[in-house]
Amino acid sequence: MTVARIAAAGLALLLATACTAPPPPRGQSSTAAGTVCAPPHGTPGAETPTTIDVIEQAYFCILGNYYSGATLDARSLLTAGFTALTQELDHHGRDLPGATMPALTGDRKADWAAFETVYRKITDQVPDLRDKLAIATLEAIVAGLGDDHADWIHGVKQPPDYYDGDGYGLGLEANVDASQADGDLGVAVPPLFVTTVLGGAARAAGLRPGDIIESINESAPFIDDRATPAITALYPQYPEARQVRLRLLRKGTGRRWSVTLQPGLFQRDLAALQVVRSKLLDDDIAYVRLTAFAPDSADRVLRAISQLRKGRTLSGVVLDLRGNSDGGLTEVTRLVSAFVHGKVTAYHCTVDGTCAASRTDDTVGLLNLPLTVLTDRGCASACEQFGSAVKDLRIGRLVGTRTAGVVSGPAQAYLLADNTLLSFPAKHHLGPNREVIDRIGVPPDHYVPLTPEDTAAGRDPALAKALTLLHK
Structure with a gap:
C-alpha cells in the first residue's frame, strides 16, 4: 500500500x-x-x-x-x-x-x-x-x-531504493518468508534451507541453494518439527542489523560447517527485481513471474503473454506468484478478468455481514488459454485474492503450497496528530465463495513443496507439475 x-x-x-x-x-x-x-x-x-x-x-x-x-x-x-x-x-x-x-x-x-x-x-x-x-x-x-x-x-523509514531480500542484507533467501518470521511461525515447515543466494555476505561465504541451516546463533530453527524464535534473527526490522552465525549442512556431500555473516547492502541483479518477467517454455507455454500486483502489473503481464503468443499457438499460461506479497485489488481484478467474465472475484464485508461484491472488469479481453498458478507461503494479500478467485471460479489450477493467509481486508491509512499514520481495514475480505481466507490461506490443487534436494539440483518440481498439467 x-x-x-x-x-x-x-x-x-x-x-x-x-x-x-x-x-x-x-x-x-x-x-x-x-x-x-x-x-x-x-x-x-x-x-x-x-x-x-x-x-x-x-x-x-x-x-x-x-x-x-x-x-x-x-x-x-x-x-x-x-x-x-x-x-x-x-x-x-x-x-x-x-x-x-x-x-x-x-x-x-x-x-x-x-x-x-x-x-x-x-x-x-x-x-x-x-x-x-x-x-x-x-x-x-x-x-x-x-x-x-x-x-x-512511524519512526525510521527505510530508504525508497532499499531492497533486502532476506531482511538482513546477507544475500540469501530461505524457505521461510518474512511474513512468517514476523508473525505465525507455526506455519513454517522444516528444514530451513537456502533457496537462493543473491550475493553479498552469503555468496562471499560460499553458501549454495539447498544448504540446510541447522542453527542460527547457536539455536535450532526447529525443535520437534516446530519453528523456534531463532528464525526471526534472520528477519530484523530495518534498520537493525547484527552479524549472524549459521551452522550449515550440505546434504550432497555431508559437509557441516559454520559461517558468520556480517549484514550489509549489496548490488542486486536488476533483472531479478523486475515485477514482471516472462519466457517461453516447451515452445508453447507462456511462463510469467509476477512479484507484486503493482500499478499496471496486470497489463504488463497481458502484454508479455501477447508477445510470447506472436507467431505461435500457445497451450497455456504458467503464472508464478511465489513470493508475491503486495499490491492492489484493481490489478488483481484486471488479471482475473483476462480469464473469465461476469463473475464475482471477492467480497468486502462489514461486521454485520453486509458485503459489497468486487466483479470482473469485462472490458479486459479474454485470453482463452488454460492457466496454472504457482503459489507458496510467500503469496499473501493481493496474491491470495487472485489465487482464491482462480480456485473458486475454476479458471485454473494452483500448484505448490498453501498461501500465507494474510488477507484480512484492504487497509485505509489515517493521519494522526504527530504526523504518523494509522492503517487498518474498514471491511473484511472474503473469497468468491464467501469463505474466510485470512489466517487460513488458499490450498493448492496440487501440493508440490520444494525440498533442499530439488533446490540443490536446480529443479523446480512445482513448475514441472504445472507444465505437465497444461500438456494433458
Missing part, C-alpha cells in the same frame, strides 16, 4: 477547522479529543513526539473506523496497551508501585478516561521515558487488534 503524507501547514489547518466545524464528512470520524481521524491529503510534515493525546486519537479512530470497531471490546486494546507500558517500565528498570491497571467497565469513554489518568501519573514520574512509553503503548494497542493489515507507521 502506498500512502501520501500531509504538509505540516495542511495538518494545522485541518485540525483547527475540525474543532469548530460540523460533523466530519463521510470517511472521517471525530475522536473524543475533538481531532479528526481522516485519510491523509498531501505530504505531512516531520513527525512530532507521540503523546497520550495521539494515543487517544488512535484509540477512538480504531473504534470508529475499524472493520469490527462497532462491536469490539475496547478493554482488550487498553489492556494490551497497559501491558506494554508496564513491560517497557520493567525493561528500563523503572517499575512503579502505582503502575496498576485501572478498573474497566466496558464504557469506552469512561474506560479511556480511567486509562489516561493512570497513564499520565506514571509518565509524570519518569519523564525521560515518556516517548518510549507512548510508542510501546500505541504499538501494543494496534497489535491488540490481531489484524495482519493493521499497522502504525
Whole structure:
C-alpha cells in the first residue's frame, strides 16, 4: 500500500477547522479529543513526539473506523496497551508501585478516561521515558487488534531504493518468508534451507541453494518439527542489523560447517527485481513471474503473454506468484478478468455481514488459454485474492503450497496528530465463495513443496507439475 503524507501547514489547518466545524464528512470520524481521524491529503510534515493525546486519537479512530470497531471490546486494546507500558517500565528498570491497571467497565469513554489518568501519573514520574512509553503503548494497542493489515507507521523509514531480500542484507533467501518470521511461525515447515543466494555476505561465504541451516546463533530453527524464535534473527526490522552465525549442512556431500555473516547492502541483479518477467517454455507455454500486483502489473503481464503468443499457438499460461506479497485489488481484478467474465472475484464485508461484491472488469479481453498458478507461503494479500478467485471460479489450477493467509481486508491509512499514520481495514475480505481466507490461506490443487534436494539440483518440481498439467 502506498500512502501520501500531509504538509505540516495542511495538518494545522485541518485540525483547527475540525474543532469548530460540523460533523466530519463521510470517511472521517471525530475522536473524543475533538481531532479528526481522516485519510491523509498531501505530504505531512516531520513527525512530532507521540503523546497520550495521539494515543487517544488512535484509540477512538480504531473504534470508529475499524472493520469490527462497532462491536469490539475496547478493554482488550487498553489492556494490551497497559501491558506494554508496564513491560517497557520493567525493561528500563523503572517499575512503579502505582503502575496498576485501572478498573474497566466496558464504557469506552469512561474506560479511556480511567486509562489516561493512570497513564499520565506514571509518565509524570519518569519523564525521560515518556516517548518510549507512548510508542510501546500505541504499538501494543494496534497489535491488540490481531489484524495482519493493521499497522502504525512511524519512526525510521527505510530508504525508497532499499531492497533486502532476506531482511538482513546477507544475500540469501530461505524457505521461510518474512511474513512468517514476523508473525505465525507455526506455519513454517522444516528444514530451513537456502533457496537462493543473491550475493553479498552469503555468496562471499560460499553458501549454495539447498544448504540446510541447522542453527542460527547457536539455536535450532526447529525443535520437534516446530519453528523456534531463532528464525526471526534472520528477519530484523530495518534498520537493525547484527552479524549472524549459521551452522550449515550440505546434504550432497555431508559437509557441516559454520559461517558468520556480517549484514550489509549489496548490488542486486536488476533483472531479478523486475515485477514482471516472462519466457517461453516447451515452445508453447507462456511462463510469467509476477512479484507484486503493482500499478499496471496486470497489463504488463497481458502484454508479455501477447508477445510470447506472436507467431505461435500457445497451450497455456504458467503464472508464478511465489513470493508475491503486495499490491492492489484493481490489478488483481484486471488479471482475473483476462480469464473469465461476469463473475464475482471477492467480497468486502462489514461486521454485520453486509458485503459489497468486487466483479470482473469485462472490458479486459479474454485470453482463452488454460492457466496454472504457482503459489507458496510467500503469496499473501493481493496474491491470495487472485489465487482464491482462480480456485473458486475454476479458471485454473494452483500448484505448490498453501498461501500465507494474510488477507484480512484492504487497509485505509489515517493521519494522526504527530504526523504518523494509522492503517487498518474498514471491511473484511472474503473469497468468491464467501469463505474466510485470512489466517487460513488458499490450498493448492496440487501440493508440490520444494525440498533442499530439488533446490540443490536446480529443479523446480512445482513448475514441472504445472507444465505437465497444461500438456494433458
